[in-house]
Amino acid sequence: MKSHPFLLLLAVILASCSTFKSTSQSSIKQYSFTNGNSIQFTQNITHFELLDNTGNIVYSTNDSVSLINNGKLQATFPCAGVVCFLHDDKAIHIATTQGYYRIDRATQAITRIFLPSRKKTPAINALVFDKNGILWIGTEGEGLFSLAQDGAIHPEGTYFLISSLAVTQDSSLWIGTNIGIIRKYANGRVIRYYEETSNGISLPDNIIEHLQVDRSQNLWIFMSSAVSVLTPHDYAGTDVNDAHEDPMTYAYLGSEATHIAKFYQHPTHPAVWWALTNNGVLKISGIQLAEELPDGPPDKLPRPKGSIEKIETMTDLSGNSITLKHPNDLAFDNEGNLWVATPDGLFCVGRTLLNQQARHLLSGK
Numbered sequence: 001m002k003s004h005p006f007l008l009l010l011a012v013i014l015a016s017c018s019t020f021k022s023t024s025q026s027s028i029k030q031y032s033f034t035n036g037n038s039i040q041f042t043q044n045i046t047h048f049e050l051l052d053n054t055g056n057i058v059y060s061t062n063d064s065v066s067l068i069n070n071g072k073l074q075a076t077f078p079c080a081g082v083v084c085f086l087h088d089d090k091a092i093h094i095a096t097t098q099g100y101y102r103i104d105r106a107t108q109a110i111t112r113i114f115l116p117s118r119k120k121t122p123a124i125n126a127l128v129f130d131k132n133g134i135l136w137i138g139t140e141g142e143g144l145f146s147l148a149q150d151g152a153i154h155p156e157g158t159y160f161l162i163s164s165l166a167v168t169q170d171s172s173l174w175i176g177t178n179i180g181i182i183r184k185y186a187n188g189r190v191i192r193y194y195e196e197t198s199n200g201i202s203l204p205d206n207i208i209e210h211l212q213v214d215r216s217q218n219l220w221i222f223m224s225s226a227v228s229v230l231t232p233h234d235y236a237g238t239d240v241n242d243a244h245e246d247p248m249t250y251a252y253l254g255s256e257a258t259h260i261a262k263f264y265q266h267p268t269h270p271a272v273w274w275a276l277t278n279n280g281v282l283k284i285s286g287i288q289l290a291e292e293l294p295d296g297p298p299d300k301l302p303r304p305k306g307s308i309e310k311i312e313t314m315t316d317l318s319g320n321s322i323t324l325k326h327p328n329d330l331a332f333d334n335e336g337n338l339w340v341a342t343p344d345g346l347f348c349v350g351r352t353l354l355n356q357q358a359r360h361l362l363s364g365k
Helices: none
Strands: 017-021 032-034 038-040 047-050 057-060 064-069 072-078 082-087 091-096 099-104 109-113 124-129 135-139 144-147 153-157 162-167 173-177 180-184 190-195 201-203 208-213 219-223 226-230 248-251 260-265 272-277 280-288 305-311 313-315 321-323 329-332 338-342 345-349 358-363
Touching (some): 047 082, 047 329, 047 338, 057 082, 064 099, 162 208, 208 260, 260 329, 272 329, 313 345
Parallel strands (some): 124 162
Antiparallel strands (some): 017 109, 047 057, 057 064, 082 091, 099 109, 124 135, 135 144, 162 173, 173 180, 180 190, 208 219, 219 226, 226 248, 305 358, 313 321, 329 338
16 A cells, blocks of 8 residues: 655754644545445554544554544555554544544544653553543653643653553552552552552552453453452542552463553443453453452462454454454443454454354363
8 A cells, every 4th residue: 555645844952742644535446445434455454543433533553643524544654663542533543552643523634642741752651531621641760740731741651661550440550560569549648559558558469551440440460470459449538548459460360471562341241341452352241350369479369251253254244254363452432342453454343243153261160
């Protein structure tokens, strides 16, 4: 595929950002849309975000970001190293290994935002909105930043390596790092969760790989050697002194070599989760969160009750067989359809087609 974007660079000594505007294109032959949902690409799709349920999507390849509006390619921008997307009504926010970018949804202009840090364009590992609409930006080596709705950016802490961010229903911001979790309460106070602590809540591992809040408002903490779960009861309260006992902790889902990148609770079946991992896509069914677990080292932790299966192939809405050995990204839309990005393209699997070929990994019966 050949595209023709043009670049507009504002080079001003005191400028804090650079802006690019892309040309619009009505359609590309290599993009095939079926049933308004299924999209097949001939290139490697690394990440994507569903902007709504009408076929509006932002996606990335190795060196670009593109917008699909109403089933047509609207714009393509030069942008490499995308880590994740996050969007609201006004903008699409892009975390990359080369800094933070923002696409204005009205003008379709992309802007590179420089952070007030030693390195103006650090690697961004995580983005999250809080309850007040403030965007939090987690970097690798330059700390935490907040972006207010008026566009002001503020440094919020010098944590070394931030891997993930999450916000729970009590407005707490959870910061996953390589030395445990920092929790920032809405009132500004801070508590730490880390390995073998005597002054806080203990975790089995300091290396936090991913934080995820599910539809039941449980906070899942994925580490290099285990997974912990904090229920709303566990993290209830508005002060450090309200902290409860250590979280429920299980042996890693699937195997210790499985690293979770994304974890989704099915929108219409809350007892089913889908996980994007370095070892493919896992379907996790019927997990029951125990109230109490026995103490012990990580290698002696119990398995969660339920079933874990590795999904190896699926069929999309066009009848194409999808191989899921090396998926790049996945997401559910509000209707329960599963979208999967692979090196072969971006596919939509209808909610009635989700029971596909699977290899059984674990049963906790």
